[in-house]
Amino acid sequence: MIGYMLTNGKGYYISKDKFNGKFVSIGNKRWGCKWIEYNRIENVLRNSLSKNLRDNFYIIEVEMNNDELKDTVDYIVSGKANKDKYISDNNNSTCKNLDIDKIKQEISIPIKSDELDKIKKDVNLFSDTLKDLRKRKQELLDLQSEVDKEISDIYHYIELNNLNAYQGWLMYKMLQYRLKRRRVIKDELSIIKHLVKCNINTQSLSEIQDMIKNMDNRKYTPRVLSDLFK
Structure with missing residues (x-):
């Protein structure tokens, strides 16, 4: 199996001090981590070494046998170090019947999240639509009020003035235009009022949006193995 080590190319390797847990250089490859x-060794190189070590050490590939595998940092911190049957070539291996090629093929298939992404977009779209509907409702109420005032003005003008045929026709067209416009406004307003009146719990909708944000920005605070997340 291929593994990884940190070296400066001059016979020194990175090891972990058993007493203080810090990464240090050591002149014996056998005791190197x-x-x-x-990705884990890269994280150590970038974030867990002193500047002097970070500037002089780099990652190399190394061949490892099964016994060496049990001494890797990944194996130890994963909690599997005490499991004698983790990987073994002997007849007592619990892994001897694993179909490695089948497993590799399975884990190579990308995990699809198309439906989840669609739901997230739909929730955000729904929330935005609800906000737009409430805003549009107020706009329509203001427009209806304005048209009602214009219609009232036309009625009073007709009431207080003697008009000839042409003037009467102009007033009729002005009134008709505003009545038709008012009908369009009222029809749209009627639809929006029914939509807004639906049992939509805005607080629950907000909670769903917060939940989605937490999914997209999920973080984990380690309980014990904090070195893994440095």
């Missing part, structure tokens, strides 16, 4: 996962 080994990792299985590249």
